Amino acid sequence: MPELIDAPAPSQSAGSDQPNLNALERSLRKPRTFFSVLLSILATLLTIIALVPLFSVIFMLFYRGGSNLVASNFWNLPPAPFGEGGGFGNALVGTLVMVGIASLISVPFGILAAVFLAELGPFSRTANVVRFCAKLLSGFPSILAGVFAYSAVVLVTGGFSAWAGGIALSILMLPIVILTAEEAIRMVPSKMREASIGMGATHTQTVLRILLPTAMPSILTGVMLAIARAAGETAPLLFTALFSNYWIVTNNQLDLNQPTASMAVLIYNFSGVPFENQVQLCWSASLVLVLMVLVVNLVGKSLSSRAPQR
Amino acid sequence: MDLDTSSEISRPPSTFQRVSDRGFRILSLGFAWLTILVVLYIIWEIGSKSTPAMKTYGAGFLTGTTWDPNTGEFGILPEIWGTLYSSILALTIGTVFGVAVAIFLTEGYLGTVVYNTLRLCHLQQHRLFSKAPTACETLLKNLVELLAAIPSVVYGLWGIFVVIPMIRPTCNWLHESFSWIPFLGTPLSGPGMLPAALVLAVMILPTIAAISRDALVSVPPKLREASYGLGATRWETLLAVILPTAAGGIFGAVVLAFGRALGETMALAMLVGNANRISVSLFAPGNTLASLLANNFAEAGGDENKVAVLMFAGLVLMAITLVVNMIGALILQRATRGLKGLN
Numbered sequence: 001m002p003e004l005i006d007a008p009a010p011s012q013s014a015g016s017d018q019p020n021l022n023a024l025e026r027s028l029r030k031p032r033t034f035f036s037v038l039l040s041i042l043a044t045l046l047t048i049i050a051l052v053p054l055f056s057v058i059f060m061l062f063y064r065g066g067s068n069l070v071a072s073n074f075w076n077l078p079p080a081p082f083g084e085g086g087g088f089g090n091a092l093v094g095t096l097v098m099v100g101i102a103s104l105i106s107v108p109f110g111i112l113a114a115v116f117l118a119e120l121g122p123f124s125r126t127a128n129v130v131r132f133c134a135k136l137l138s139g140f141p142s143i144l145a146g147v148f149a150y151s152a153v154v155l156v157t158g159g160f161s162a163w164a165g166g167i168a169l170s171i172l173m174l175p176i177v178i179l180t181a182e183e184a185i186r187m188v189p190s191k192m193r194e195a196s197i198g199m200g201a202t203h204t205q206t207v208l209r210i211l212l213p214t215a216m217p218s219i220l221t222g223v224m225l226a227i228a229r230a231a232g233e234t235a236p237l238l239f240t241a242l243f244s245n246y247w248i249v250t251n252n253q254l255d256l257n258q259p260t261a262s263m264a265v266l267i268y269n270f271s272g273v274p275f276e277n278q279v280q281l282c283w284s285a286s287l288v289l290v291l292m293v294l295v296v297n298l299v300g301k302s303l304s305s306r307a308p309q310r
Numbered sequence: 311m312d313l314d315t316s317s318e319i320s321r322p323p324s325t326f327q328r329v330s331d332r333g334f335r336i337l338s339l340g341f342a343w344l345t346i347l348v349v350l351y352i353i354w355e356i357g358s359k360s361t362p363a364m365k366t367y368g369a370g371f372l373t374g375t376t377w378d379p380n381t382g383e384f385g386i387l388p389e390i391w392g393t394l395y396s397s398i399l400a401l402t403i404g405t406v407f408g409v410a411v412a413i414f415l416t417e418g419y420l421g422t423v424v425y426n427t428l429r430l431c432h433l434q435q436h437r438l439f440s441k442a443p444t445a446c447e448t449l450l451k452n453l454v455e456l457l458a459a460i461p462s463v464v465y466g467l468w469g470i471f472v473v474i475p476m477i478r479p480t481c482n483w484l485h486e487s488f489s490w491i492p493f494l495g496t497p498l499s500g501p502g503m504l505p506a507a508l509v510l511a512v513m514i515l516p517t518i519a520a521i522s523r524d525a526l527v528s529v530p531p532k533l534r535e536a537s538y539g540l541g542a543t544r545w546e547t548l549l550a551v552i553l554p555t556a557a558g559g560i561f562g563a564v565v566l567a568f569g570r571a572l573g574e575t576m577a578l579a580m581l582v583g584n585a586n587r588i589s590v591s592l593f594a595p596g597n598t599l600a601s602l603l604a605n606n607f608a609e610a611g612g613d614e615n616k617v618a619v620l621m622f623a624g625l626v627l628m629a630i631t632l633v634v635n636m637i638g639a640l641i642l643q644r645a646t647r648g649l650k651g652l653n
Contacts, residue, residue: 032543032546033543035543035545036543036544036545036546039545039548040417040419040544040545042410043410043413043414043417043419044414044419046406046407046410046411046414047410047411047414047450049407050407050408050410050411050454050515050519051453051454053457053468053512054453054456054457054460056468056472057460057464057465057468060468060471060472061464064471109341109344109345112337112341112342113338113342113344113345115338116338116339116341116342117342120335120338120339121339121342126339126342126343126346127342129346130342130343130345130346133345133346133348133349134345135635135639136349136632136635136636137345137348137349139566139569139570139573139631139632139635139638139639140573140628140631141572141573141574141575141627141628141631142573142575143573143575143600143603143604143624143627144352144356144573144624144627144628146603146607147356147603147607147620147621147624148352148355148356150607151355151356151359151617151621152351152355155617171348171352174345174348178345200322200323202323202327202328202330202331203331203334203335204327204330204331204334204335205327205331207334208334231461232459232460232461232462232463232464233461234462234463234575234576235462235575235576235604238604238607238608239604239607239608239610242608264463264576267463267464267467268463268466268576268579268580271463271467271470271580272470272580282467283467286463286464286467289461289464290460290461290464293459293460293461294456294459297459
């Protein structure tokens with residue numbers, strides 16, 4: 001009976017010309033069918049409720065942050081408690097500078113370590129330990145990166161600085177870069193690697209000319225995800241970069257050895273104050289920060305999805 | 311037969327190439343080692359800075375309940391309690407929703423609904439809409455992932471201005487009506503455990519949903535088909551076959567999310583109330599280890615004793631999260647290994 005074999009799911013196949021199939025029909029009056037439908041509805045409801053916070057956050061960001069966001073916010077300094085206007089210009093610069101420092105440290109570091117993990121010694125004992133350490137770091141509470149930078153940089157140099165903040169962020173970026181770059185290099189088809197070695201290229205030439213260029217889109221995805229995470233982090237900056245109401249300049253020159261403002265710490269500091277203007281600014285800064293993080297995230301994801309699948 | 315080495319194409323690597331190859335390998339190995347050293351350095355740095363406090367306070371630090379910089383008396387039991395209590399509350403809520411989302415995503419409910427809607431309009435074969443069911447599922451998956459991309463300080467802000475005002479009337483009504491239940495023993499005067507745990511649940515939900523979804527997807531389809539073939543309904547299959555098979559992966563997801571919740575700082579520092587006390591009431595303010603560090607480190611300044619005490623608290627936090635994360639990773643590893651036999 002080919003019709004029986006080809007029949008779709010039993011619930012839809014109450015074929016009137018085949019009386020023997022009627023027994024398979026599922027009626028809601030049967031407790032077990034009813035139970036199944038009930039749980040399906042429950043799962044749907046829970047999923048819808050789980051998405052409510054996301055829409056609520058986005059709505060609030062645009063409703064409270066978007067309505068007061070003006071262009072001058074981007075280049076003005078934070079307002080005094082009873083002040084008018086003001087902006088988050090120095091915090092924006094501070095976030096960019098510190099994420100830049102963190103990227104300069106963690107990206108070359110992470111990619112070179114990943115080359116070792118994926119290519120030069122993938123099954124060595126060292127590689128296993130490094131992988132374990134990277135996973136350990138990726139589950140590391142972000143505040144402890146701040147504690148470490150405080151102890152290793154702030155206490156040694158004697159003051160809060162953009163360097164300390166950047167180093168704290170680089171510890172959080174490092175495992176993301178290592179683990180994604182390793183995965184990306186592994187994904188390069190082995191025939192390309194073998195062809196290169198078969199042509200007589202050294203390992204270094206294979207890595208630099210074949211593997212890294214081919215894996216670059218996926219590596220960049222990992223880097224972008226790491227940058228997005230670092231840009232939104234507050235805890236590691238609270239007591240490494242601290243905060244500042246001024247630009248990070250001394251005598252008209254960029255000076256990274258002083259307390260530095262960042263978007264995330266600005267939001268934290270202004271969230272608990274009773275002054276309406278500062279709270280408004282806090283929402284506007286949140287909107288800008290979330291948009292920055294989302295754009296970096298989406299750009300990163302689109303990079304690897306457009307990479308040719310081989 | 312001699313190889314012709316005179317041709318430009320087939321010459322052996324030059325000395326420079328051999329040396330640079332060697333150099334590059336050593337460089338790469340060096341950075342791999344540096345990763346290990348960074349982890350060891352972090353542990354050593356925090357450990358060695360906290361030894362003075364360990365000598366002064368010893369185990370009493372873990373069981374003391376006062377935190378008074380003026381008298382120099384320090385104990386972090388309320389913080390340990392607050393960390394565990396808020397994380398477990400958040401985990402309970404987050405697991406229910408996270409697993410529901412994972413089931414919703416893997417069972418293809420959304421795709422079925424979209425497909426059936428299209429079929430009602432006879433559009434399911436249409437060029438423009440034939441990909442709509444898959445597209446909707448991907449969109450939903452990305453929306454859940456978006457939850458993880460929002461910075462925690464923004465969640466904290468949202469908690470202060472949206473969650474607390476929203477739940478406050480209900481919580482206070484519950485307190486007035488059922489104040490004999492210990493969990494509802496105090497009114498919600500603003501920040502407290504419940505709002506902190508709710509926001510924390512939202513933050514760990516994407517972790518649970520994503521890893522549970524991976525675990526559910528990796529259940530071999532023949533198990534599902536065999537169960538359907540025996541006449542089981544969708545949920546009989548889920549509860550009796552699929553969830554038990556994926557249980558290891560889901561449990562690993564929950565443990566990893568627990569590790570994340572324990573170390574989460576900002577949302578809790580903004581919402582938990584920073585009160586140094588132990589209470590089972592959901593509405594009472596409390597404190598956590600991470601927010602204790604966040605609130606006190608900047609002012610510690612040159613006070614070496616206070617820095618040492620805070621480092622000790624950081625060490626305790628690190629020990630708890632490391633143990634939880636390792637257990638989670640081990641469970642996930644064993645779960646994936648266990649599934650291999652079924653394929």
